[in-house]
Amino acid sequence: MSEEPIIAIRGLRTQFGSQVIHDNLDLEVRRGEVIGIVGGSGTGKSVLLRTIIGLIRPKAGEIRVFGENLAAMEATERRRFEQRWGVLFQDGALFSSLTVAQNIEVPLKEHLKLPPALSDQLAALKISMVGLAANAGPKYPSELSGGMRKRAGLARALAMDPEIVFLDEPTAGLDPIGAAAFDELIRRLQQTLGLTVFMVTHDLDSLHAICDRIAVLAEKKVLVVGDMAEMLRQDHPWIREYFHGPRARAALGEAGRAEGDD
Amino acid sequence: MSRENVSPAGWIEWRDGAAGGSVVLGGPWTIRQAGAIERLLDRFTPPVAERVEVDLTALEALDTAGAWLVYRTCKRLGADGREVVVTGAREEHDILLREVAGNDNPCEIEPPTENVVVRLLAEVGRETVRLGHETRNLLGFFGIVMSTVGRALVNPRRLRFTSLVYHMEQSGLNALPIIGLISFLIGVVLAYQGATQLRRFGADVFVVDLIGVSILREIGILLTAIVIAGRSGSAFTAQIGAMKVNEEVDAMRTLGLDPVEVLVVPRVLALMITLPLLGFFADIMGLMGGALMAWASLDIQPSLYLERLQQSVTFWTFWTGMIKAPFFAATIAMIGCFEGFQVSGSAESVGRLTTRAVVEAIFLVIIIDAGFSIFFAVVGV
Known part of the structure; x- marks a missing residue:
């Protein structure tokens, strides 16, 4: 059972009007791994994420999550599966009229009949788990910094104890220290909660620090999937440029350079 | 031995043992069961004992919500002075705990x-202060816009002609259908209401005076101003506000462009040009609506309607309405732009x-x- 991929995409085609974003795209995500999706601007990384979670309808192809084809399901049944994943949007996408704690309670109140005291306790627990101070709970999103909003968004994504977490550029807009701390947080939560993490990112440091595998999106499909060492061995010009450029060298340090030169 | 529940959900039970006893947890303790488990826990009252073992061997699944409940149960047991020992936890459960x-x-x-009471008072105070500031800022803004308009008129090269024409189309031309329809219908309503009242005095024909004077002096232009406040005033705020959020206004400043000159002046001038025209259009449509209804319900022929209209309407009846239009236009446009900059x-x-x-634009228009009514009454037109 654990052999079966938790997300399996086959022959996916997405297009807006006449503009084809993905064509015949295949990708498998294994249970319990952290997969990083990279690609140039406009290659449809975020579109892929949104297609998997059902915000965009594909033109063709099949997406199986938890072994089920969600697109073919009734809306009510699909909603049950949707509770098994959490999504962190780029800037947190917190509801601005609710406090952080209330934001986290939204899915709990919507989907479960929990006693109010318990749902308050669980919200406080999630706030603490993502590394926010207790005084962030009664604050409104507009009173938080970008990094805190992301943490709060992550707490909301984790509210229903999901199996998969989708992260859209989790470290974009954070300072390097904040980004490193966020990487570490994701890694720690992934390990303690046994999560599968699907992460769209540009951050070479994150890729290096926390991703088990990396999928490169180019030419409308997934070009290669593999770990960092495999990326460094690739000959495709874009991948070479990406993983051997000056920024990559800095991020990967000595190890990367040695491997890249051979 | 008392098992509290035998459902496929999570369960909890007490087992007597040598040195105290043990609390055995089993089944899935996950967020989906959390509500049911919480109710179980409320009823669960373990006997008094020195030492309690919390046995997790039978746990089938555990997530953070379940782990929280386990943790809280242990804490509660410990709070009564018992010694609590957790046993049989699987490795991943232990990490969660x-x-x-x-x-x-x-x-x-x-x-x-x-x-x-405190909040009410604070709110009243805050609003009053805000209103004071806003009035001052609004007056300041009016001044800035006026001087910029003045500069633009003296030096017409500063006028953004394309932008001006664009806004005239957006807030003038495109508003014609809605303004025309509303005025026409108001003319119909006015004629009908007037007719039913005036017929009782046998003064049917005066309905034409009623329509002519009220539409030309007040209703045509006021209605146009209110529709435009809702249609274009709001659009100005949203457009400039979106640019403000997007930092486009700041970018403009750094590039040496004056946002008032680029964004506000074309909008204010466009509305000052189009609102009188729209008002005139509304007047005509209103009179036509009235004519139609007068003909249909009172049998006043259009020729008679026109003749009567010429007798009752003077030069000033028309101009007292039209004169107000540019003032309304400037107010609506400037408030729309001002609030846009407040975003x-x-x-x-x-x-x-x-x-x-x-809200402010409509309020100020009225x-x-x-003010104009009082002024006209004093000067006697």
């Missing part, structure tokens, strides 16, 4: 609420300020209208 234990930091859900930060404030712009 430690994670949860390390994050027991209760927090408030909502900001503290103040006393109602800060989030998209939420765009919505709030758009509402405020419409105030100005009242």
Whole structure:
């Protein structure tokens, strides 16, 4: 059972009007791994994420999550599966009229009949788990910094104890220290909660620090999937440029350079 | 031995043992079961014992919500002075339990609420201060716009002609259908209401005076101003507000462009040119609506209607209406733009300020209208 991929995409085609974003795209995500999706601007990384979670309808192809084809399901049944994943949007996408704690309670109140005291306790627990101070709970999103909003968004994504977490550029807009701390947080939560993490990112440091595998999106499909060492061995010009450029060298340090030169 | 529940959900039971006893947890303890488990826990009252063992061997599944409940149960058992030992936890469950234990930091859900009376007073005070500031800023803004318009008129190269024409089309030409329809219908309503009242005095024909004077002096132009405040005033706030959120206004400043000159002047001038024209159009449509209804319900022929209209309407009846149009236009456009510049930060404030712009614009239009009425009464037209 654990052999079966938790997300399996086959022959996916997405297009807006006449503009084809993905064509015949295949990708498998294994249970319990952290997969990083990279690609140039406009290659449809975020579109892929949104297609998997059902915000965009594909033109063709099949997406199986938890072994089920969600697109073919009734809306009510699909909603049950949707509770098994959490999504962190780029800037947190917190509801601005609710406090952080209330934001986290939204899915709990919507989907479960929990006693109010318990749902308050669980919200406080999630706030603490993502590394926010207790005084962030009664604050409104507009009173938080970008990094805190992301943490709060992550707490909301984790509210229903999901199996998969989708992260859209989790470290974009954070300072390097904040980004490193966020990487570490994701890694720690992934390990303690046994999560599968699907992460769209540009951050070479994150890729290096926390991703088990990396999928490169180019030419409308997934070009290669593999770990960092495999990326460094690739000959495709874009991948070479990406993983051997000056920024990559800095991020990967000595190890990367040695491997890249051979 | 008393098992509390025998459902496929999570369960908890007490077993007597040598040195005290043990609490055995089993089944899935996950967020989906949390509500049911919480109710079980409320009823679960373990006997008094020195030492309690919490046995997790039978746990089938555990997530953070379940781990929280386990942790809280242990804490509760320990609070009565018992010695609590957790046994039989699987490795991944143990990790979760430690994670949860390390994050027991209760927090408030909502900001503290103040006393109602205090809050009311504070709110009144805050609003008053805000209103004062806003009035001052608005007057300042009017001044800036006026001087910029003046400069643009002296030096017409500073006038953004393309932008001006674009806004005239957007807020003038495109508003013709709605303004025409509303005025026509108001003319119909006015004729019908007037007819039913005036017929009782046998003064049917005076319905033409009623329609002519009221539409030309007041209704045509006031209605146009109110529709335009809702249609274009709000659009100005939203457009400029969105640019403000997007930092486009700041970018303009750094590039040496004057936002007032680029954004406000074309909008203000466009509305000052188109609102009188729209008002005139509304007058005509209103009179036509009235004519139609007078003919249909009172049998006043259009020729008679026209003749009667010429007798009752003077030069000044028409101009007292039209003269107000540019003032209304300037007020609506400037408030729309001013509130647009007040937008800060989030998209939420765009919505709030758009509402405020419409309310303020309509309010001021009516105030100005009242002022004009008094003025005309004093000068006797």
